[in-house]
Amino acid sequence: MKNTLILTSMTAALMSLSSQAAVIINPTTITYTGTAAEQTGINLDDENNLINGNGLSGTPTIGDYTTITHIAANFDAPGVVWATTDTGPAGGDFFADNGGTTVSFEVIFDQAYDITDLVTWGYHFGANNANDISEVVLDYGVGNFDNSTGAISVALADSPGAAITSAIGSTIQADRIRINVTDNHFGNGPAGGDRVGLAELRFVGTAVPEPSTTGLIGLAGLAFILRRRR
Incomplete structure (x- = not known):
């Protein structure tokens, strides 16, 4: 009985050590995979500015x-935001005028995470701007993009340049995510909306722990010793 209690206690201790605290997750790479044209020539076309x-x-x-x-x-080099071109008449609605083109990014993390929230900083010129994203769908997985969320709403910032936290709605496990932007804030009050823009993005989540090889070996060794003593 005593041996069983020892093993149970050690297992619980190892499990508690493997628990992780929530962190801000910064993707290690980002690739623009949409078909809508990026705004070139004025330092708005480098998607790396969304994670650097x-x-x-x-x-x-x-x-x-x-x-x-x-x-x-x-519009100064090396750039601080990202944006598409205006695909329709000036002052129009990008998602009504873009001819079915898409806006999407694929991000890769340094490992798998259990992710709960998307964090963004909006595209603005000193006041909230309707070019900023208002809705996304995430494709995600570990080693693939085989799973998808429903539509996730992204609010306007409380003040220009402030962080925006958007709950995913459930915890998703992923080492990569495809961010499909499906709407901007056209018609929601601010000027703009004839293109899509974004300044920065991160995620909130916890690292998926790797099995503790040392701990597992130690447990196996202890189990063997206790077995020999029985």
Whole structure:
């Protein structure tokens, strides 16, 4: 009985050590995979500016990301935001005028995570802008994009440049995500909406722990010793 209790206690201890705290997840790579044209010539066409921190007031962490802000869009090299072209008449609705073209990004993480939220910083010029994304669908998985979420609403920022946290609605496990932008904020109040723009993105989640090889070996060894003593 004592041996069983020892093994149970050690197993519980190992499980508690493997539990993870929530973190801000910064993708390691991002690729634009949409068919809508990116705005070239004025430093709006580099999707890496969505994950490299250009324009942020600091490095976001789980404890302070809501206080981190993003500067207004500008056209100076190397760029601080990303945007499509205007596919229709000036002042029009991008998603009504884009001829069925798509806006999507594929991001890869350094490992698998259990992810609960999307965090974005919006495209703005000192005031909220309707070019900013308002709805996305995520394709995700570990090693693939075989799973999909429903539509996820992305609100306008409480103030220009502030972080926007959008709940995914359930916990998804992924080491990669395809972000399909399905709407912007055209008609929701701010100026703009004839293109799609975004400043920065992150995710909130917990790392999926790797099995503790050392711990498993230790447990196996202890089990063997206790078995020999019986």
